[in-house]
Amino acid sequence: MSLSTSSESVHFYNERYSDGYLQSWPRAKENRVLSVLQQLHLPQAGKSLDFGCGSGVFTRVLRQALPHWDLAGTDISTVALRDAEKLQPDCRFFSLPTNGFGGPQYDFLFSHHVLEHVPDISDTVALICSGMKAKSSMLHILPCGNSGSFEEQLCRRVKGGIDTTRENRFYFEDEAHLRRLTTEQLSRLFAKHGFALQLAYYANQFYGAIQWITECNKDWIRIFIDPSSALDTISYHKLYRLKRILLFINTLRRIPLVFFKGAEWRLSKDRLSLIDAAILLAGNPMSIVSFAAEFVIRQVVDREWRKRNRDPKGSEMYLYFTRS
Numbered sequence: 001m002s003l004s005t006s007s008e009s010v011h012f013y014n015e016r017y018s019d020g021y022l023q024s025w026p027r028a029k030e031n032r033v034l035s036v037l038q039q040l041h042l043p044q045a046g047k048s049l050d051f052g053c054g055s056g057v058f059t060r061v062l063r064q065a066l067p068h069w070d071l072a073g074t075d076i077s078t079v080a081l082r083d084a085e086k087l088q089p090d091c092r093f094f095s096l097p098t099n100g101f102g103g104p105q106y107d108f109l110f111s112h113h114v115l116e117h118v119p120d121i122s123d124t125v126a127l128i129c130s131g132m133k134a135k136s137s138m139l140h141i142l143p144c145g146n147s148g149s150f151e152e153q154l155c156r157r158v159k160g161g162i163d164t165t166r167e168n169r170f171y172f173e174d175e176a177h178l179r180r181l182t183t184e185q186l187s188r189l190f191a192k193h194g195f196a197l198q199l200a201y202y203a204n205q206f207y208g209a210i211q212w213i214t215e216c217n218k219d220w221i222r223i224f225i226d227p228s229s230a231l232d233t234i235s236y237h238k239l240y241r242l243k244r245i246l247l248f249i250n251t252l253r254r255i256p257l258v259f260f261k262g263a264e265w266r267l268s269k270d271r272l273s274l275i276d277a278a279i280l281l282a283g284n285p286m287s288i289v290s291f292a293a294e295f296v297i298r299q300v301v302d303r304e305w306r307k308r309n310r311d312p313k314g315s316e317m318y319l320y321f322t323r324s
Contacts, residue, residue, distance in 0.1 A: 009119065012176070013077040022054050023083070028298065030061050032305065033112065033141065036201060036318050037065035040139065044068055046107035051128060052076075052096075052114030056084030059091055062110055069108075101131030109138040115186070116143050116177045121167075122189060129193035137322040138195070144202060145170075145180035148313030150209040154242075157235035158226075172224050183317060195321040202314030207300045209315055214249040214297075221246050252293040 013021075045068045050059045053073030063071055072092040075081055081093045109128060118124040132138065145152070145168050155161030155170050163169045167179030187197045204212070213224065225243035230236035308314070 010076050010078070013075075014079045016176075017055060017077050017079040017083065022057065025057055028302070030057070032203070033058060033318075034061050034065055037062070037110075037139065040137070040199070040320060042066065042108055042137070046070070047105060048072070048108040048110065049074060049106045049131065050091075051109055051111040052117070053084055053093065054080045054112075056080075056087040056091075056093070058110070058112045059084055059088045063088060063091065066108075097127075100127060103131075104133045104136075105131050107133055107136050109136070110140075111138075112141045114142070115140060115181065116173075116179055119178065121179065121181070125189045125193065129190070129195065132195075132323065135324045137198075137320065138190075139318065139320045140186065141316065141318050142186075143170075143173075143177070143180055144312075144315050144317035145182045145185070146202075146312045146314070146317070149204065149315040150206045151204075151315040154225075157231055157239060158229050159231055160229075183312060183319065186319060187321075190321050194323045196323070197319060198322045199318075199320040200312070201309045201318040202312055202316065203305055203309065203318070204315040205304060205308050205311055205313050207297070207304045210246070210249065211297050211301050214246055214253055216250075218247060218250060221250060249293070249297075253290055253297070 042065075046066075047070045048062065048066055050056075050062055050071070050073040053059050053075050054077070056073060059071065059073045071090075072094065073081075073084055073088075074094055074096045075084070076096045078095065081095065084091075084093050109132060111128075115121060115124065128138070151170060151172075152162075155172075158171055161171045162180075163171070167181075169177060170180050173180070183197070183200055190197075213221065216224070222243070225239055225246060227236045227239040227243065230239050
C-alpha cells in the first residue's frame with residue numbers, strides 16, 4: 001500500500017494504532033536506544049523533538065536520556081498522540097505540521113523507524129531540517145539497506161527480493177514500509193541541508209535477524225522463507241534448509257505455549273520471575289528447553305551488538321548527524 005496523501009496516511013495509521021500497533025518494544029531494544037543516546041554526550045538542557053513519536057514508547061526513553069530537556073513529540077496519528085500523552089504526560093505532543101515548524105526550534109531531533117514510512121523522503125528530510133537550529137543534531141534509527149546483512153543476502157536469493165522500482169524495498173517488508181535506505185543514501189539527503197554523519201551504529205547483522213524472525217508464527221515463517229521463489233537451484237536448497245532451521249528454532253522458543261495455557265504473556269516478559277518459571281516448568285518440564293534457547297539467543301544477540309555495532313552489514317542502523 002502506497003500512502004499518497006496526508007488524509008490516507010492519517011486514516012491508515014489511526015486504524016493501526018487503534019488496533020494496538022507498536023504499543024511496546026522489548027526492554028532490550030529500549031535499553032539499546034537509551035545507551036546510544038547516552039553515548040552522544042548531548043548538553044544538559046535543550047529543546048528536543050521525537051519525530052513520528054507514535055504512542056510515545058521512545059519518547060519515554062528520550063526522557064530518561066534527557067531528563068532536563070524541553071521534550072516534545074509529533075505524529076500524524078491522533079490516536080497515537082492520545083496514547084503518548086497518557087504514557088508521558090510531562091511532554092508536549094502535537095500533530096505533524098504540513099508546512100514546516102514555523103522556523104528553527106530544536107537542538108536535537110530523534111526518530112525511530114519513521115523514515116521508511118513517509119511517502120516522500122526528500123520532502124520529509126526538508127521538513128525535519130526546517131525545524132532545526134543552525135547548530136543542532138539528530139539521531140535516526142531505521143531499517144538498513146546496506147549490503148551484507150543476513151536479510152539483504154536472503155533477498156538476493158529470491159525472485160524480486162529487492163524491489164528497485166520501490167526504493168529498494170525488501171520483499172518481506174511490512175505493507176507500510178515504502179523503502180530501504182543505505183547509510184550513504186540517507187547521508188546524502190541530510191547533507192543537502194548542512195548535516196554531516198558523525199556516528200553510525202548497526203544491529204542485526206545475523207543473530208538479531210534470526211531472533212526477530214523466529215519470534216513470528218510458523219505460518220509467517222513459511223511465507224517468509226518460500227523455496228519456490230528461489231532464483232536458482234542452489235538458492236532453493238539453501239532456502240529449504242534455512243526454512244527448516246528457522247521453524248525448529250521457533251518451535252524451541254514456543255514449547256511452553258504448546259503445552260501450557262497462559263504461558264504466552266509470561267514468555268513475552270523480558271525477564272521471568274522465579275514464580276513464573278516454576279509455574280511453567282510445573283506445567284511442562286520441556287519448558288526448560290525453551291528457557292535455554294531464549295537465554296542463548298539473547299546472549300548471542302547482545303554479544304553481536306557489543307562486538308559488531310560499527311559493522312555496516314546490519315539490517316538496522318542508528319545514524320547521528322550534526323550541523324554547526
